[in-house]
Amino acid sequence: MTKVTPPDAPFIVDEQHITDFREHGFARIPGLIPADEVARWREIALDTIEEDGRRAGMGGGGTALRTTSDPWWKHDTMTGLVRHPRVAAAAEQLAGTPMRVWSGQAYAKHPHDEVPTIWHEDLTLTPLDAPMNVNAWVALVDVPVERGCLIFLPDSHKRPEPHRAEMSAVKSHATTYMFNEWPELEWYPRVTVPMRAxxxxxxQSTLGHGSHGNHSDGTRLAFIISYTGASAIYQPRPGHQRMDEDLVPGQQLPDHRYPRVSDLLAEAPRP
Structure with missing residues (x-):
């Protein structure tokens, strides 16, 4: 007899994805956001990036990596994607610990911007103390190899501590700091992950990753949602940029600005 999933059942991540994430530091979940939703978020993301560009006095086109410049909560149109219950549920199940939203930002890389994204890990740039930080990279267009899909260094999250580099090292040697700090990572296998919209x-934020440039005729458009442990403490290090005027070093993140995944799931309408 075929097993039928009830229409109001919560989203459950496949066990293989959980194994991949915990063993190798990353996982790809295909089709997590349905096609009709992707089309809507794609349009909103492009409009928001262009609006930010106009406010900053930037013209259209060019080859610079373009991002939304303000904190995610200042873009009402994008709040729904940052708080997306399926993405949030997946992040928390993969992490295996209660999580909350930390940030969200749209990224557009123009056609034939062939400058690669440097090899890096996210923890050094994250002003938090938390048991786990997770970044979700949402493809809003198809991202084949030639458009600059992500490349991961599997198992690099298991390297010996310290897992953070000094911000001074990042600023002085941005393109090489990761391999300067952890030379063994240069010899790790590299896994290229093409994605469909x-x-x-x-x-995981300790995982090494990067990407090639965009060698295609189309814009590479993505949205990155960052999650952190529900008990995360705001703890900036020397060189960190202040993220939010309301944050106090040494204190837990406030729920009203950085919602817990459990609250997002409780608010989400059932299908």
Whole structure:
């Protein structure tokens, strides 16, 4: 007899994705966001990036990596994607610990911007003390290899501590700091992950990753949602940029600005 999933059942991540995430530091979940939703978020993301560009006095086109410049809560149109219950549920199940939203930002890389994204890990840039930080990379267009899909260094999250580099090292040697700090990572296998629109990759903040440039005729458009442990403490290090005037070093993140995944799931309408 075929097993039928009830229409109001909560989203459950496949066990293989959980194994991949915990063993290798990342997982790709195909089709996590349905096609009709992707089309809507794609339009909103492009409009928001262009609005930010106009406010900053930037013209259209060019080859610079373009991002939304304000904190996610200042873009009402994008709040729904940052708080997306399926992405949030997946992040928390992969992490295996209660999580909350930390940030969200749209990224557009223009056609033939062939500058690669440097090899890096996210923890050094994260002003938090938390048991787990997870980044979700939401593909809003198809991202084949030639468009600059992500490349991961599997198992690099298991390298010996310290897992953070000094911000001074990042600023002085941005393109090489990761391999300067952890030379063994240069010899790790590299896994290239092409994505279809609606696919989402999740990776731990200690995992090394980067991407090639965009060699295609189309814009590479993605949205990155960052999650952190529900008990995360705001703890900036020397060189960190202040994220929010309301944050106090040494204190837990406030729920009203950085919602817990459990609250997002409780608010989400049932299908």
């Amino acid at each position: 609606g696919d989402v990759t999740f990776h």
